Amino acid sequence: DSGVTQTPKHLITATGQRVTLRCSPRSGDLSVYWYQQSLDQGLQFLIQYYNGEERAKGNILERFSAQQFPDLHSELNLSSLELGDSALYFCASSVDLAGRNEQYFGPGTRLTVT
Amino acid sequence: SQKIEQNSEALNIQEGKTATLTCNYTNYSPAYLQWYRQDPGRGPVFLLLIRENEKEKRKERLKVTFDTTLKQSLFHITASQPADSATYLCALADYYKLSFGAGTTVTVRA
Numbered sequence: 001d002s003g004v005t006q007t008p009k010h011l012i013t014a015t016g017q018r019v020t021l022r023c024s025p026r027s028g029d030l031s032v033y034w035y036q037q038s039l040d041q042g043l044q045f046l047i048q049y050y051n052g053e054e055r056a057k058g059n060i061l062e063r064f065s066a067q068q069f070p071d072l073h074s075e076l077n078l079s080s081l082e083l084g085d086s087a088l089y090f091c092a093s094s095v096d097l098a099g100r101n102e103q104y105f106g107p108g109t110r111l112t113v114t
Numbered sequence: 115s116q117k118i119e120q121n122s123e124a125l126n127i128q129e130g131k132t133a134t135l136t137c138n139y140t141n142y143s144p145a146y147l148q149w150y151r152q153d154p155g156r157g158p159v160f161l162l163l164i165r166e167n168e169k170e171k172r173k174e175r176l177k178v179t180f181d182t183t184l185k186q187s188l189f190h191i192t193a194s195q196p197a198d199s200a201t202y203l204c205a206l207a208d209y210y211k212l213s214f215g216a217g218t219t220v221t222v223r224a
Contacts, residue, residue: 002157002159004157033211033212035214042214042215042216042217043158043203043214043217044214045211045212045213045214048210048211055210056210056211058211088155090157090158092157092158097209097210100145100146100163100165100207101163102148102160102163103148103158103160103212104160105157105158105159106157107156107157108155108156108157110155
């Protein structure tokens with residue numbers, strides 16, 4: 001158990017809908033990262049927050065947004081969903097900024113868009 | 115653009131042998147390099163971190179090397195066991211984020 005929790009575990013929704021994925025980092029970790037993993041794309045970095053502030057952006061679509069709240073939990077909002085958004089979405093946390101610290105990954109949310 | 119390549123999609127080895135995985139990168143000067151293990155349907159698990167000024171790092175049966183001139187990292191699993199079967203991901207790090215390779219799937223036969 002990494003100490004990172006993600007809800008829900010599974011999500012099935014229709015094209016055009018909007019969903020919210022939630023992540024609680026390990027106790028004491030200030031950085032939260034979001035990743036998307038699909039079969040053909042591997043693990044893709046989406047966005048990073050550090051103590052409530054956005055610090056880095058990766059290949060995140062404009063239809064996607066995220067935020068980190070004062071209690072450090074984070075939410076990833078996906079809107080106008082398309083079939084291609086079906087993937088595993090992972091949240092990770094680390095005590096400090098990336099690179100020099102290991103990241104702890106949650107169990108993931110499996111999103112299926114039908 | 116930045117590119118991270120991990121060797122052959124799958125590696126099949128006999129129990130007790132050493133598995134060697136390769137991670138090559140281009141157009142990148144990472145300060146850190148990390149290796150993760152991922153089992154099917156689960157989140158990656160951190161294994162080792164090596165800094166650009168370190169040549170080698172060990173942890174139990176795992177060894178990582180980092181050659182910034184060749185732009186390559188090698189990951190070794192010695193005395194492999196069936197429980198080592200998983201996908202291993204190389205990740206290059208700058209200050210803010212990790213960029214992951216596609217991974218190498220290792221299967222250890224008893």
